[in-house]
Amino acid sequence: MKTAPLLKATIIALACAGVVSADGGRDRDRDKPIPLTVPKAKCGPNDHPETALQGQVPAALRAAGFQGFNCNLELVGQTKGDGANWQTTQFKQKVRGHHEDDEDDGRQGGHDKDDGHDNDGEHSAKTRVCGYHGTASPKLSLPNRKNLGVRALDLTDPQDPTITAYLTTVSMLDPWESLKVNERRQLLAADNAQDGGFGNGGPEVDIYDLSQDCRHPQLLASAPVGTGADGGLVHKVIGHEGSWAPDGLTYYGGDLNAAQYYAVDTTDPSRPKLLSTWTPGIANVHGLSISDDGKRGYVVILGFGAGLTDPNVPATNGLQIYDLTDIQARKPNPQAKLVSTLLWKDGSGAQHTIPVRIKGKPYVIHVDEAGSGGFASVAQNAAACAAGMTPFPMARIIDISDEKKPKIVSRLMLEIHDPANCSKTSPDIVGLTTFTYGTHYCSVDNKKNATTLACGMFNSGVRVFDIRDPLRPKEIAYFNPPGTTVQSPGSNHNRTGGWVAGGPDWCSAQVHLDAKRGLLWTTCQDNGVVVLKFRKGVWPFEESSTPPGQQN
Numbered sequence: 013m014k015t016a017p018l019l020k021a022t023i024i025a026l027a028c029a030g031v032v033s034a035d036g037g038r039d040r041d042r043d044k045p046i047p048l049t050v051p052k053a054k055c056g057p058n059d060h061p062e063t064a065l066q067g068q069v070p071a072a073l074r075a076a077g078f079q080g081f082n083c084n085l086e087l088v089g090q091t092k093g094d095g096a097n098w099q100t101t102q103f104k105q106k107v108r109g110h111h112e113d114d115e116d117d118g119r120q121g122g123h124d125k126d127d128g129h130d131n132d133g134e135h136s137a138k139t140r141v142c143g144y145h146g147t148a149s150p151k152l153s154l155p156n157r158k159n160l161g162v163r164a165l166d167l168t169d170p171q172d173p174t175i176t177a178y179l180t181t182v183s184m185l186d187p188w189e190s191l192k193v194n195e196r197r198q199l200l201a202a203d204n205a206q207d208g209g210f211g212n213g214g215p216e217v218d219i220y221d222l223s224q225d226c227r228h229p230q231l232l233a234s235a236p237v238g239t240g241a242d243g244g245l246v247h248k249v250i251g252h253e254g255s256w257a258p259d260g261l262t263y264y265g266g267d268l269n270a271a272q273y274y275a276v277d278t279t280d281p282s283r284p285k286l287l288s289t290w291t292p293g294i295a296n297v298h299g300l301s302i303s304d305d306g307k308r309g310y311v312v313i314l315g316f317g318a319g320l321t322d323p324n325v326p327a328t329n330g331l332q333i334y335d336l337t338d339i340q341a342r343k344p345n346p347q348a349k350l351v352s353t354l355l356w357k358d359g360s361g362a363q364h365t366i367p368v369r370i371k372g373k374p375y376v377i378h379v380d381e382a383g384s385g386g387f388a389s390v391a392q393n394a395a396a397c398a399a400g401m402t403p404f405p406m407a408r409i410i411d412i413s414d415e416k417k418p419k420i421v422s423r424l425m426l427e428i429h430d431p432a433n434c435s436k437t438s439p440d441i442v443g444l445t446t447f448t449y450g451t452h453y454c455s456v457d458n459k460k461n462a463t464t465l466a467c468g469m470f471n472s473g474v475r476v477f478d479i480r481d482p483l484r485p486k487e488i489a490y491f492n493p494p495g496t497t498v499q500s501p502g503s504n505h506n507r508t509g510g511w512v513a514g515g516p517d518w519c520s521a522q523v524h525l526d527a528k529r530g531l532l533w534t535t536c537q538d539n540g541v542v543v544l545k546f547r548k549g550v551w552p553f554e555e556s557s558t559p560p561g562q563q564n
Contacts, residue, residue: 095500203251
């Protein structure tokens with residue numbers, strides 16, 4: 013296989029541009045070509061490192077029954093349950109004995125501490141760690157499931173993650189990717205995204221109170237929005253994705269069915285009402301994130317691979333930045349106003365964004381969930397390879413110092429992404445239809461001072477990267493769990509061209525880092541909840557911190 017001229021030309025152009033580093037000085041390695049793929053993690057003794065390409069589970073290992081890989085991450089706790097699906101979220105709660113801590117920990121009165129440091133667990137208070145994850149809808153579950161809906165978890169003891177409640181209101185039966193916590197107001201929300209929201213979901217938004225005991229969320233609302241009954245905007249919406257404004261007063265949704273974003277007023281969380289909708293008009297919508305002041309939205313444009321080498325076919329996948337000041341200020345008939353658009357062809361199926369600061373400089377981390385040719389079927393994979401472009405999705409770091417002219421500064425490519433390796437990876441996906449290798453959901457340690465990016469990457473497992481130099485990210489650890497031989501009834505991996513006995517899992521959900529304990533937790537769809545511990549000295553970095561709050 014020849015090298016990938018289109019992709020390598022882009023990388024070399026970045027290397028030769030004399031780009032400025034995050035700390036304002038010249039990148040000391042600016043005269044060296046930026047490598048096409050991120051450097052591999054250096055594993056320790058007793059690890060079980062990958063045996064082929066970085067990120068690969070070769071066809072032979074799949075056929076023999078995949079036993080898993082790990083590098084600088086060790087499994088310390090697990091609860092498989094019925095399996096998992098697309099998303100996780102978490103909440104840290106201070107408790108003293110069996111009662112809530114009376115201290116002002118930055119959540120009281122609707123204000124949070126803005127120092128970017130991890131203040132949980134101070135003084136005599138204990139920090140309770142609660143997690144939440146979705147499972148497959150009743151329709152997409154295997155027969156005879158007993159416990160449907162979102163699982164609430166006590167993750168305080170990493171060796172004993174425990175299911176504490178099942179949330180079964182309409183949106184919680186299948187929140188898809190919309191399940192999110194707002195730390196400041198101590199709320200959990202999801203929209204009704206039944207079976208992905210492709211015409212099967214509804215206008216409902218469910219909101220739960222976490223303030224009393226996060227192990228047992230208390231329902232505040234499970235109500236339709238957009239009907240006019242609540243005094244809000246009359247407009248049809250269907251759930252799929254979701255994100256809070258940091259102040260917790262607005263919950264945003266992504267509606268793939270109508271290709272629109274929408275904003276829901278949650279000032280009174282027991283009475284959510286629709287405020288506004290907007291349609292980008294380029295392609296479809298998906299995930300989004302909101303700036304700290306609530307005035308900017310970083311949304312994705314979900315385009316599909318087309319015209320890869322044809323300059324007359326415009327790109328339709330990428331990032332848009334919107335001014336949401338009208339919505340944040342609750343102006344009459346509030347409108348989202350476009351600030352800028354950045355599109356590309358070396359990826360598609362845009363998934364979500366994370367606004368971050370790295371050494372004080374603003375960036376957006378953008379994550380695709382499909383490769384250049386589309387959602388990773390054999391035909392789409394072949395089209396990308398033939399064009400000399402990456403066949404699998406990846407994350408990228410985008411400089412937004414000038415928000416009207418955002419620019420990509422790096423791509424988090426593994427060896428499986430390199431089109432020069434297509435002949436080695438193509439046999440791995442025979443018989444599979446979607447979501448093989450590559451990214452889906454990522455998170456950072458601290459959005460205000462990001463040092464670390466952790467991603468669920470489907471068959472490539474959970475991967476962790478050092479992003480302190482945003483121009484030259486490096487891999488530091490990975491964990492790819494063993495394949496299962498019995499299907500998990502609540503997993504969305506159960507589909508034609510999906511789960512194969514003994515084959516690698518789908519690790520697709522947000523990853524939650526814990527710098528104080530040197531841990532992370534996430535879900536993989538067949539293996540359920542996994543809690544992993546970093547090898548001592550690998551992570552956290554000296555400057556790493558994990559304050560409470562949603563880090564995606």
